Each structure stands twice: as C-alpha cells, then as structure tokens.
Amino acid sequence: MIKRVFLTPFQKFVKIESFSGILLMFATVLALVWANSPYGDTYRELWQYDLGIITETFEFKKPLILWINDGLMAIFFFLIGLEIKRELLIGELNSPKKIAFPLVGALGGMLVPVMFFLVLNESPETAKGWGIPMATDIAFSLAILNVLGKRVPLSLKIFLTAFAIVDDIGAVLVIAIFYSGTINLTLLLLALTMLTILYVLSYKGIYSKFLMFIFGVVIWVLFLKSGIHPTIAGILLAFSVPIRQKIDTSTFLVELENVYRNIKQASVLKKPILSHEQIRYVDNLDDWSYKFQSPLQHLEHNLHGWVAYFIIPIFAFANAGVLISGSEHLDIGLVVNIIICLVLGKGIGITTIVFAAQKLKWIEIPKDISFKQIIGVAFLAGIGFTMAIFIASLAFVSAPEFIDSAKIGILIGSFISAIIGYVILRVSSNSVS
Numbered sequence: 001m002i003k004r005v006f007l008t009p010f011q012k013f014v015k016i017e018s019f020s021g022i023l024l025m026f027a028t029v030l031a032l033v034w035a036n037s038p039y040g041d042t043y044r045e046l047w048q049y050d051l052g053i054i055t056e057t058f059e060f061k062k063p064l065i066l067w068i069n070d071g072l073m074a075i076f077f078f079l080i081g082l083e084i085k086r087e088l089l090i091g092e093l094n095s096p097k098k099i100a101f102p103l104v105g106a107l108g109g110m111l112v113p114v115m116f117f118l119v120l121n122e123s124p125e126t127a128k129g130w131g132i133p134m135a136t137d138i139a140f141s142l143a144i145l146n147v148l149g150k151r152v153p154l155s156l157k158i159f160l161t162a163f164a165i166v167d168d169i170g171a172v173l174v175i176a177i178f179y180s181g182t183i184n185l186t187l188l189l190l191a192l193t194m195l196t197i198l199y200v201l202s203y204k205g206i207y208s209k210f211l212m213f214i215f216g217v218v219i220w221v222l223f224l225k226s227g228i229h230p231t232i233a234g235i236l237l238a239f240s241v242p243i244r245q246k247i248d249t250s251t252f253l254v255e256l257e258n259v260y261r262n263i264k265q266a267s268v269l270k271k272p273i274l275s276h277e278q279i280r281y282v283d284n285l286d287d288w289s290y291k292f293q294s295p296l297q298h299l300e301h302n303l304h305g306w307v308a309y310f311i312i313p314i315f316a317f318a319n320a321g322v323l324i325s326g327s328e329h330l331d332i333g334l335v336v337n338i339i340i341c342l343v344l345g346k347g348i349g350i351t352t353i354v355f356a357a358q359k360l361k362w363i364e365i366p367k368d369i370s371f372k373q374i375i376g377v378a379f380l381a382g383i384g385f386t387m388a389i390f391i392a393s394l395a396f397v398s399a400p401e402f403i404d405s406a407k408i409g410i411l412i413g414s415f416i417s418a419i420i421g422y423v424i425l426r427v428s429s430n431s432v433s
Helices: 009-034 040-047 065-089 096-120 124-130 137-153 154-178 185-203 209-226 231-238 250-266 278-292 295-319 325-330 330-358 371-380 383-396 400-432
Strands: 050-054 060-064
Touching: 009 040, 009 137, 009 185, 009 250, 009 295, 009 383, 040 065, 040 124, 040 154, 050 065, 060 065, 065 209, 065 231, 096 154, 096 330, 096 371, 124 154, 124 383, 124 400, 137 154, 137 371, 137 400, 154 209, 154 231, 154 371, 154 383, 185 209, 209 231, 250 278, 250 325, 295 383, 325 400, 330 371, 330 400, 371 400, 383 400
Parallel strands: none
Antiparallel strands: 050 060
C-alpha cells in the first residue's frame, strides 16, 4: 500500500526555499570560478551586453545585468509583496501576538548591524553601505535549517521565516527612501495614479491578469524613469492583488457536486475521450475552480517556483562573480566591516533584543524553542546574500570600485554566519534530544 504524505503550505514553502538555497550556492560557486578563471573577461562582458528595443524614434536598452537586477528582481519583489500581504492578513503576522516575537527579532537584526556599520566605518565614501547588512536571505538560512531536519522544531522555522519577511519589509523601505535616485514627480504621480486604479478595482472585487500585466509593465517603466528603483513597483503592485475569493466554500462545494453529478450521468459509455457534454462540464469545473481560488494565493503559488529555481539563482550567478585575484583594489576596511556586521551584528542584535523583550514580558517564545536555538538562528540571520548584494549594488552605484569589496564581505560574512549558526543549532538540538 502506497503511503501518501500531504505537506502543509508552510512545509511546501520550506521545501522550495531549501532547494533554492542549494541552487544559490551552486550558482555562486560557478560565478566565482568563472570570474576568476582565464575566461573571466567573458563573464564580465556577458553581463554588460546591451539588450532592448531600438527603433528610428525610440530606444530602450540596458545591459543584461540591469535587466536582471531591475527587471527579474522586480518579479522577486512582487512575490515578496504577495507573501507580505498574505502574512499580514491571514498568516504569521496577522495579529499583535503573532507578530511580536519575529518583529522584535527583526528590529534587533536590522538596527544593531546598522549601528555596527556606522561605528566601524572609517571612510565617508563607504558610509552609504550602511543598509547592506540589514536583510536575511531566507533561502540559504532555511536550507541550513532543513539540513538539520527534525532536530529543530517547526516553530523555529516559522520564526525564521516571519522575521526574515519583516527584515524584507525594512529593506524595501530603506531601498525606497535612501537608495533611489533623483525623483521625477510627474512620472511618479502617473505611476501612483495607475496603482490607485488597480487598488480601487481590487477593493471592488474586480481582478484581471491581463490588466495587471499591462499596468504592471507601464508602472515598472514609470518607476524606472522617475528615479524610484523599479523593484519597489513590484511590491506596490502585489498589494493590489485581492486575497478574497469570488465565491465561498459552500457555494463551490454545491457547484462541485452538480458538476460531479452531471459528468457521472453523461458517462454512460466508457470511452478513452470525453464527449462534448462532458467537456462542457469539465470547463464549468475549471470556471468554478478559478472563481474559488484566491488570486493572491494562485499567483504566489505559480511564481514561487520560478523565483526560487530561476530568478534568484540567475541573480546570484550574475552578481556573485567577484574577481578575487584583484585583491589589491579591495577596500579591506569595508570587507571587514560587513563581515562583523553580518556575523556579530545579527548574532548579538537579535539575541540581545529578544532576550530583553522576553524578560520585560513583551513577547512570548514558544515552549519548544530553546534560547540556544534562538542564538543559532540569530547567527543564521547573518546570511545576507541576495538582498545584501542587491543593496550593495544600489549603495555604490556611483562608486562601483567598492562593489566587489562589499560582495566579498557579504560572501565571507554569510559563510561564517552559516557555519556558526549550524554548529550552535546542531549542538543545542543534540543536548535537547
């Protein structure tokens, strides 16, 4: 007899993110090897290749690296927006009691690394990199938790996921406020007007994938040309996707029974193909299924695999290829600063503030989570990778000589954080068992 294992939505999420972390690691190693090989010039030339639309009256082209960082990453941020909206409305962040624990951890994980960076920074030229150590890479960190298997409780994975999402909210706000260029108010106002139209339609229960796509492309271009980083458009678009279903469960079940009964009555003869009548009933089932699904949940489900298995690995492959052999051009102070912020800033910040909040009885930690496990997860949060590299590319867009230094600091800091976090969680789980 075959045993069927049904996974909860959260367990599926963890499984996808864990495998995505493995792909991220593979893409990172491949990029580093290629960039530092005798063929390293081809790696750098590839990402600077111009792509776009050119006509006699119109020209819109960008290097391939910017199509990835501004274009594909907008889809990544769109998915983050969907996840944030779902968590705020019906998930792990939908009540003060649920949000308190990860919120406190996220605040410690954002504020303390920034403080470390500003205190340790010695050059005014690198001061703009203060936002780099803020965010946590959920794919890498969940991949490591998944390696530990049943040694860590599910509630610990939920905590890591929730505070990583809060981290992402903070990072998005920082990008929008501090890392956008000179703003063209006319184009921004036009984009916000189009967003308002989508929000009003969503509020009235009107949703169209076609309209969302057309408006999304136009809004993305308007944000790009207005000076606001276009990935912010992805977040704002996500909040216009309704979470409500068009029909409730009881109505869907009634219609499902009707479709089942009609198909059964039409199945007089057993044939390998459907009759015209049966096809009509199956189409009705598709229509009712579409109306029963939450548009937000449906989009999130369809995009998650593409983002985890394609967009994020491609981003890593395009951005992680640092020329290590050119170390004489590195800013060692910046490298060391970022390493300290990711490893100690996250580890100390999250642990200290969570411990203080528990003592003050502001939060309640689940009973199956030990404080050693919180320390382990706090160090895992120092895996900044995707968002950290993304912020570094924005922070030093006018000073590209610091980007490689920032990336090396991120890679080393993330690696050290991963090792320390894994060892602490492994030892603490053994002592508990």
